Amino acid sequence: MAYILEVQDLHVAYRSREGAVHTALTDVSFGLMPGEIIGILGESGSGKSTLAGSLVRLLPGNATIVRGGVHFEGKDLLRAKPEELQQIRGCRISLIFQEPSLALHPTMRAGEQVRQVLAAHNSRGKTALLERTLEVFAEVFPQEADRIVRSFPHQLSGGQRQRVLIAQAIACGPSIVIADEPTASLDPSTQMEILEVFRKLRRKMGLAMIFITHNPALLSGFADRVLVLYGGRVVELGRAPDVLASPRHPYTKALLASIPTVLDETESAPRKKLPVISGESSSLPLEGCVFEPRCSERMDICTEREPARLNVSEIHTVACFKYEK
């Protein structure tokens, strides 16, 4: 099957006010299948939000896309004209951000906020637009769509506001939704509800998703594949059950080990030290593997050059010298 979106060799850097250049993404490549959910796992500073922004060229002014390509429907989005991008953003590819209270207009009713998205991309008449707005709301609010259409953001709960953002994102029937930490500010049970909404939309609309998160547990049972970012590089990419249950890269292993579990029926876990990754992710080495200074399995070669991405199975790649033959 052909990829619906293909990212090739993406390299993004930021310029600081003093003129120094900081690399945010290095050689990021992956493909997204139609209807697939790919989970991008990374911690603060790993470049995950930069990745989300560069796919549709929504980056801060001091960011430059150094090289690479993002291919969508036969076009390279990184080289597309602004007018072409306008038609793709919000319509064919839409974005959902983390903070629903900041992303919504505070004094505009929820229905109007979704209607405007539709109006921006459609030349349909007034009644047709309203009808479609109600349809979209019914999609994400099975129960009280009528009330929510007329509500202001402050009258809605965090979960409901996030659903309004989802309604905006799916209004024009996109083929890809990019969600940047869409559940981070929500309660665990509301998080599960929102994931359920995404699952339903994928089933009904065949939506492909790029789901960005720092919480690996959210991806389990939700994402098809998981891409692990560290220091702006893809360190591991594979099927979600493989990456999450038997991670290969030392970083993924250590990250998953540091999360307390409630699964152990036999063991009594409380008050034991959690295994941690020593050090901070903010200072990256200039040469060699980016994870080397914090890695517990480092070897001599790790400081000399950067590891290439190696296949440990047909669909599972890892950037680590351990797997070199």
Add this chain to the structure above:
Amino acid sequence: MKSKAFTDDQNMQPLIRVENLSKLHERRSLAGAREEVRALDGVSFGILPGSTLAVVGESGSGKSTLASCLACLEFPTAGNIWFDGTDVAAVRESLRRQVRPQIQLIFQDPASSLNPGWRTLEILLEPVILQGKFNLKEMRRRAASLLERVGLSSEIMNRPPAELSGGQRQRLAIARALTLEPKLLILDEALSALDCSVQAQIANLLLELQDSLGITCLFISHDLAMAAHLADEIAVMHRGRIVEQGPADRILKHPEHETTRQLLAAVPKITSGEQGAPEK
């Protein structure tokens, strides 16, 4: 160490004991009608010195109201809070002032709980200065040892919080809370805004501090797994009431109340094999 909180041990008095605590928030609707919101409704518990009680519940269950009542920032509508033998819910403001330094709060978002215009040193010393215990030389030394205690290098002394990472900022918030040598530390969702690997680092730091300083902790969270990891005892809140309370292990393995089961079910789990694969 386990299950020290709320036992029948006669020799040990709880450091803080809450009896029948209630807090009503009154608000007026647009029509002018009075509405009452019961943020806390007959909450009772005790925490033994050196142990940790975790309070878990969803947003709006009253966890943060509980924290601000215990920290003497708000007066409860009814009930008693016995701290070290005094009922802080009933005494004069001047006495509450003496109690406050002994109870310190750490909040969710270290980026907004630290003054962005100050350097680390100023942030660390503000509590001491406010208490009027002044001695610049002694204070610098104290600040350096506090930073070391929470795993920060004293090189950051002159940097503003914006130049620190999320984990470093939360360590700094903990160091600031420790400046006045409090007896009770209240952590209100103190780990929720951090990355998973940083959460583990800070959780370990809290366990270390508790072992070395014998500090008592109230850990407020919606993350049941982390709560069970850090606490001896867990209290589950729902709509202002404690609906279930017991040793962390018991709550995790044999939850009795519906709310606890829901919270447990909502903890995302990492599963292996095909059951983890999404349905097509």
